[in-house]
Amino acid sequence: MSHVGGGPRAVTRSVAFLTAGVLAVPALTGCSSDDPAGRPLAGPDIAGAARARIAxxxxxxxxxxxxxxxxNAFQADADATTARVAQAVLPALFRTDAAGRPVRDADYLESAEVVGTEPKQVVLYKLNQQAVWSTGREIGAADFAAQWRALSGRDSxxxxxxxxxxxxxxKIERGDNDLEVKVTFSRPYADWRSLFTPLYPKDVMGTPDAFNDRARRTLKVTAGPFAVREVDRDEDRVVLxxxxxxWxxxxxxxxxxxxxxxxxxxxxxxxxxxxxxxxVDPDTAREVGRAGPPPHAADGTNPLAGPGSAPLSGPGSAPLPGPAGRTAAEALRSWAVLHGSDEEAAYEETLARAERRAAWARTERRRAALRGFEVRKSLEPAYTQLALNGAGxxxxxxxxxxxVARAVDREKLAEAVLGPLGLPTEPLGSHLALxxxxxxxxxSGALGEPDVKEARALLADAGWVPGGPVRESKRTEKAAGAERADEDSPGGDDGTYIVGEEDDDKNDSGDSGKGDGGADPHDRKSAEKREGERQSGERAGAQGGGAPGAYAPQGTAAPGGPAAAPLAKDGKPLTLRFVxxxxxxxxxxxxVAERIDAMLARIGIRTxxxxxxxESYFKDHIASGAYDLALYSWPASPFPATDARPIYAKPVPAADGSLNVEQNYTRVGxxxxxxxxxxxxxTLDEKEARTxxxxxxxxxxxxxxxxxLYQRPQLTVARDGLANAGAFGFAAPVYEDMGFLKKGAQGPGPRRGSGSPAA
Structure with a gap:
């Protein structure tokens, strides 16, 4: 995860989501055109096939x-693999469908409903009569009660x-028979469907020792299509x-x-x-997508042929990617040297050709191996956000x-990330759902559309005015930095760099009367020139044929605009630390950060x-509050009233004098x-809860x-012939349906839980 909430609490929510959403179900019907929830932006891409077609x-x-x-998915160090194991081996009473909505899992539940609200809320679960643990014991009220006692918080x-x-x-009681479980709540709870997923046996939940220790390394009692055979740390694998x-x-x-x-x-x-x-990441997806029929060598020869091959000329001589790629002119020179009168040069060229042939052969072997795979893509049930630390x-x-928020164009950011992947580029409009x-x-209307003038007006109202001072140390560092090479960023070995220093220097005079919003017209011309160069670079990248899986053409600059004069207040410049x-x-x-930086520069904010x-990003910076701006992701949940609350709860002072922020790392509430x-x-009124x-x-x-900002892309490489697995999107895996197609069984077919939402 490219930083889907690190840290114990963030992982907790991630696991809570994963274990609650683990089974694909039939397609939805009932999304009306006037429903603001709409449809999912992308469905699962899993090469769905009927079970009869699978070996x-x-x-x-x-x-x-x-x-x-x-x-044990309920422990602090549980992670995404913990959740994946639980998905395959433990009961889940409610799981999410292809639109991220909780639905009953018929393998475990015949029904579950609220049967009383006065004086207390009562939920009655009727279990599938075939549902048993791997020991043969029926799943029942004793398991529900043990999990409640372990997780209630009453026993430290x-x-x-x-x-x-x-x-x-x-309280939890047996119903009219062994297949019924009656759960009574002390106060109403709208998200009752989130409970008992996953459901562990009383063997795990019954005692603190079993919960804390024995369930960490093995699960001897399970109740899913698979069971845990071994956790092999020497071989880095879990075998199911x-x-x-x-049943x-x-x-x-x-x-x-x-x-x-x-x-x-x-x-x-x-x-x-x-x-x-x-x-996989976009680069890997791109390489897999490019693996195709073997091309000719760019030096005009068959790379596996002997040194006497004739050169290729004409329109087909364009260079190809890979270690052996050469231009037609280089290929012609190679042929001339090889057949020239200089024997030493010809010998060296013979060796060089042999090396190129070997490199080309290695490339072809790699491509041949990847031709047995395909890229499957969707959107993750998670989103990336820009966090603004409001603590100080x-x-x-x-x-x-x-x-800051009004200066950021979320549509452009979504387009930059998702557009090259061929995924929907709609920016996210909610903090609580997808x-x-x-x-x-x-x-987002509560904040307003991107508007540079409104953003500048807000800053002016807060006392930030153009023409602020720039620290001398920054100019000194810039001059020193010109003498050292920079491989990854404009900032040297410490991984920190300052963006927009040129504008800072030009506007150091403090003159705020230049151009629009205090910007120096020379700066504006320079920015316009850079923007033209950027657009030219993007056109060149597009003509070069960007492959599926690429996020943006390599070297593409952030979208710019006229940079405003830097702002200052009480003698201090408005500079934000972007971690x-x-x-x-x-x-x-x-x-994304570079593009946001360019957008903020237009209103005079430097980053x-x-x-x-x-390793330190989340623990030492996000969770501790050592940042102004940051990018990280949260998983979406079918139960936002429960799972999203700690992310946006107002921080409160703790007994020891510290600030209890729960998972609200922006400290704004x-x-x-x-x-x-x-x-x-x-409230048990679902319509009222949504409102x-x-x-x-x-x-x-x-x-x-x-x-x-945007829903995160999900790119998965799958072996050809692997069915019902891949980029699941919202839809959770149906583990019992996964498999490899029978010989001669090609192409997708109808299946349970393919998960394409209907309008």
């Missing part, structure tokens, strides 16, 4: 980020990461095998191996044939936060972009938003603590 047996080798530290001996919802339960006591459709695969492979090494693993399914500094002033989910409605991760998978975030290690979340969680949450979202927009 029995086989092992799916699936890349994951880690071998999990724990198999249980090391739990979350108890939302479980703390509202008053068919559960012989599974539903039998699993097509014999086993699933979840292999921990770093994202940077997945292309090599795919090429080596040791993976069948892997989520200039952004503590709501007017400055709103000015398009297609019931709560979704575009609340970004520096890892290899963070290129997209850095591209200091600091690139920090992935209001009492009114808190009250709306509380009311939404406590309350949409009001809360509007107020979150108005406070401008965070700016949702």
């Amino acid at each position: 029995d047996g086989g092992t799916l080798r699936w890349a994951v980020d880690t071998v999990p530290e724990t198999l 001996a249980y090391w739990t990461a979350r108890n939302a919802g479980y703390d509202r339960i008053e 095998t068919r559960n012989p006591r599974w 539903g459709e039998p699993a097509k695969l014999s086993s699933i191996e979840l292999r921990a492979v770093p994202r940077g090494k997945r292309i090599a693993a795919l090429t080596a044939g040791t993976l069948d399914l892997a989520e 500094g200039p952004l503590a002033d709501e007017r400055v936060r709103r000015a 398009a297609g989910q019931p709560v979704y409605a575009d609340g 970004l991760p520096s890892g290899p998978g963070s290129g997209t975030l850095r591209t 200091e972009i600091s690139k920090v290690s992935d 209001t009492d009114q938003v808190d009250q709306l979340f509380e009311q939404a969680a406590g 309350l949450l949409r009001k809360a979202d509007s107020r979150i927009w108005a406070a401008a603590g965070s700016l949702p």
